[in-house]
């Protein structure tokens with residue numbers, strides 16, 4: 001992937017019990033599809049260990065951080081703030097502008113759980129809809145990151161994995177990276 005300024009995904013809101021897997025999957029999707037870090041706010045912080053564990057096993061770099069002051073993070077972010085919401089501008093209309101902005105400055109991508117306060121809509125440089133239909137923070141994040149990186153994130157290489165999945169037509173193959181190196 002081309003070197004660009006950092007991309008941080010902020011998970012805003014988390015309903016304990018109901019959102020456990022969703023918040024974990026926001027973190028895993030951010031990691032798998034090329035973001036540099038996930039920032040888990042408030043109760044969402046409980047999912048940090050799971051995302052760290054996956055990064056330890058499957059490679060990085062990817063940072064997992066927590067915050068008790070997500071609104072302050074958004075307000076004071078030194079870069080472009082993108083808020084993913086079904087009410088936003090169509091992704092296909094703004095993706096080029098966002099890609100251009102990201103060439104020179106970091107990006108903060110905000111995804112919600114429940115109702116997001118109007119403050120966030122106002123501070124965001126872009127409120128972006130991945131369709132204007134209600135669906136999910138995981139789906140919108142995945143589509144957004146793929147558009148941001150124009151698909152290059154699919155070819156990313158991972159540093160220091162404990163295990164590597166070997167793609168195959170049928171079956172599951174997971175190998176120790178040292179075994180791969182020894183065979184080369």
Ligand SMILES: C[S@@+](CC[C@H](N)C(=O)[O-])C[C@H]1O[C@@H](n2cnc3c(N)ncnc32)[C@H](O)[C@@H]1O
Pocket residue numbers: 083084085086087110111112113114115116128129130131132133134135136137138140
């Ligand atoms: C359960 S939804 C809440 C839907 C909310 N009414 C909204 O503003 O999109 C949780 C999160 O999913 C994301 N989301 C849902 N649908 C989306 C869409 N069509 N485009 C972009 N993001 C979406 C938003 O980040 C939202 O905060």
